[in-house]
Amino acid sequence: MDKAILLDWYRQMVLVRRFEQKCAELYQLGKIGGFLHLYIGQEATAVGSIAARRPQDHVITAYRDHAHALVVGADPKRLMAELLGKATGVSKGKGGSMHLASVEHNYWGGYGIVGGHIPLGTGLALAEKYKETDAVVLCYMGDGSTNIGYFHESLNMAGVWDLPVIYIVENNQYGMGTSVARASAAPDMVTKAAGYAMPARKVNGMDVIEVYNAVRETIDAIHAGVAPQFLEINTYRFEGHSMGDPLRYRTKDEVEKWRGDDPIGILERHILKENAATKEELEQIDDEVEAVIEEAVKFAEESPFPAPEALFEGIYVDN
Amino acid sequence: MALITMRQAITDALREEMQRDDKVFIMGQEVGVWGGTYAVTRGFYDEFGEKRVRDTPISEMAIGGVAVGAAMGGLRPVAEFMTINFAFLALDAIVNHAAKIHYMFGEQMRVPVVYRAPGGGGRQLGATHSHTPDVIFAHFPGLKVVSPATPYDAKGLMKAAIRTDDPVLFIEHHTLYQIRGEVPEGDYVVPIGVSDVKRPGDAVTIVAYAQGLQVALEAAKQLAQEGIEAEVVDLRSLRPLDMGPVLESFRKTFKAVIVEEGYRTFGIGAEIAARLQEEGFDYMDAPVKRVAQLEAPLPYSRELEQSALINADRVIAAVKEIL
Numbered sequence A: 001m002d003k004a005i006l007l008d009w010y011r012q013m014v015l016v017r018r019f020e021q022k023c024a025e026l027y028q029l030g031k032i033g034g035f036l037h038l039y040i041g042q043e044a045t046a047v048g049s050i051a052a053r054r055p056q057d058h059v060i061t062a063y064r065d066h067a068h069a070l071v072v073g074a075d076p077k078r079l080m081a082e083l084l085g086k087a088t089g090v091s092k093g094k095g096g097s098m099h100l101a102s103v104e105h106n107y108w109g110g111y112g113i114v115g116g117h118i119p120l121g122t123g124l125a126l127a128e129k130y131k132e133t134d135a136v137v138l139c140y141m142g143d144g145s146t147n148i149g150y151f152h153e154s155l156n157m158a159g160v161w162d163l164p165v166i167y168i169v170e171n172n173q174y175g176m177g178t179s180v181a182r183a184s185a186a187p188d189m190v191t192k193a194a195g196y197a198m199p200a201r202k203v204n205g206m207d208v209i210e211v212y213n214a215v216r217e218t219i220d221a222i223h224a225g226v227a228p229q230f231l232e233i234n235t236y237r238f239e240g241h242s243m244g245d246p247l248r249y250r251t252k253d254e255v256e257k258w259r260g261d262d263p264i265g266i267l268e269r270h271i272l273k274e275n276a277a278t279k280e281e282l283e284q285i286d287d288e289v290e291a292v293i294e295e296a297v298k299f300a301e302e303s304p305f306p307a308p309e310a311l312f313e314g315i316y317v318d319n
Numbered sequence B: 001m002a003l004i005t006m007r008q009a010i011t012d013a014l015r016e017e018m019q020r021d022d023k024v025f026i027m028g029q030e031v032g033v034w035g036g037t038y039a040v041t042r043g044f045y046d047e048f049g050e051k052r053v054r055d056t057p058i059s060e061m062a063i064g065g066v067a068v069g070a071a072m073g074g075l076r077p078v079a080e081f082m083t084i085n086f087a088f089l090a091l092d093a094i095v096n097h098a099a100k101i102h103y104m105f106g107e108q109m110r111v112p113v114v115y116r117a118p119g120g121g122g123r124q125l126g127a128t129h130s131h132t133p134d135v136i137f138a139h140f141p142g143l144k145v146v147s148p149a150t151p152y153d154a155k156g157l158m159k160a161a162i163r164t165d166d167p168v169l170f171i172e173h174h175t176l177y178q179i180r181g182e183v184p185e186g187d188y189v190v191p192i193g194v195s196d197v198k199r200p201g202d203a204v205t206i207v208a209y210a211q212g213l214q215v216a217l218e219a220a221k222q223l224a225q226e227g228i229e230a231e232v233v234d235l236r237s238l239r240p241l242d243m244g245p246v247l248e249s250f251r252k253t254f255k256a257v258i259v260e261e262g263y264r265t266f267g268i269g270a271e272i273a274a275r276l277q278e279e280g281f282d283y284m285d286a287p288v289k290r291v292a293q294l295e296a297p298l299p300y301s302r303e304l305e306q307s308a309l310i311n312a313d314r315v316i317a318a319v320k321e322i323l
């Protein structure tokens, strides 16, 4: 892997991590309201997979959506502004943490209804196939969402219509406090894809390089005519499901074990071993990211809240 | 002008829009090879091919949601629910996604989807297959809800629904497919969100739409034989709701009867009556009357079902109570 690429992935993963940590801080201060779902621990998934997509490929996910937004290239300032409910936010302060999007980057959101976006991603794939482009859709979802009707209906329909979509299950082992084993009769995610005759593979979601390679190959497979596709990316969220999670459902030992596989740590060790950068150079990247976060917070804090008349703006396109 | 059925009017609108814009396509259960459960898309599969006339699995949630995604991606889907009763399974896709996405993402996306949904009571289909749940869908800002009563309106509203960049639920009352009416040759649009006076009069205002409109017109005809000239206003769209012609008529007649096939409780009539007292109180000469479905699940047995539904006699009785 090219050194510059490894460093770029490192930078992106640190950006996501620091952004999320800052969000937690701002939440404690009451500046971010509503629900806040952090991506800490899962960074390699968004970074590795989105690195493998081409600009024309679409990204859509559930409510744990900050990382995907940052990685597609949305402006951290406007993302932070959205979280603070400001008019300058990507969704004009109307979406909040669960509803970030950046359509100019083919990032279609950010959806709060578990599984609700799975048919939307499927429909985006239908649109591309209809228009006869070579674009594919990366449709991310949690392990918990594989138990909802939308998941099954969408996979089936995509299979019937050979749609160019990759269903990417970010298996972080839990849906809120319910483990996969307690929620899925078929706890092995790839067997769910088999029910729809869909090629599926498991990926180590703590290794950004493995994620990248898997998604790359899967996009190639779609271009070779085998669509749709399914990936189970195994990962773990180091923090709670959302802010205020009592964390009663998993042991400290389990969390510590996974923290040992911190995807940023794994990449850092790889970079140092390959002599792609020195410790100092990585620290410099950390500092640069820090400055980006500071700037984003400053922008968000200084931005205005939506004007009262914004309440009625954008309900319809044609009034 | 040709005298055609409402079914034909909808068919013509769909065909003309598909010929006009190759981004318009149809998806739903049995829309293709079968020709449409109500034969609205008969012949389309051969004419437009399987790419544009897409038979789906029996998957209402996916029909509802995939159509949203396709619309976000630049297509103009006309997604059919075999009947509106089955659209309950897709309520989340319609209400939480189609109706919210433009607003919730700060206008970054558009969802120009049309959901077609035949529905209504009166055909002995039993409790689960006879709903007139229009008001449920009309509750939510972000969705447009239309339900025509005449072939002319059906064709023009379908064209408007396909052309608007907003999501539209297009409700077709299944007992109206056979009614005939004048429809001009060629292209025209009936704007969404504009009510229409279907019959002039000065004695009482009857507000109705869809099948209720036909009931109201029948009642007005019989009342006229007794010298009572009722003005009948057709809402045509439930959201956006155009109260203009309703209020204008009410300021002339001072009395109103609202006719709808759905239930009275929390119904369209409740909304119209509330708006009349809010916006037309000074003109109110009598209580506003509501004629609606009786509050029971619709039974199968013919006479029993009919006893729960609206009819001209009930409208006439309501009018006479307040004259």
Ligand SMILES: Cc1ncc(C[n+]2csc(CCOP(=O)(O)OP(=O)(O)O)c2C)c(N)n1
Pocket (backbone or CB within 6 Å): A064, A112, A113, A114, A115, A141, A142, A143, A144, A145, A146, A172, A174, A175, A176, A241
């Ligand atoms: C339809 C629906 N049901 C329930 C919820 C509440 N809820 C939010 S997140 C969540 C858990 C989902 O878990 P998973 O899909 O594994 O995603 P993760 O949070 O682990 O990323 C639940 C039950 C919801 N938002 N939507």
Ligand SMILES: [Mg+2]
Pocket (backbone or CB within 6 Å): A142, A143, A144, A170, A171, A172, A173, A174, A175, A176
């Ligand atoms: Mg999970």
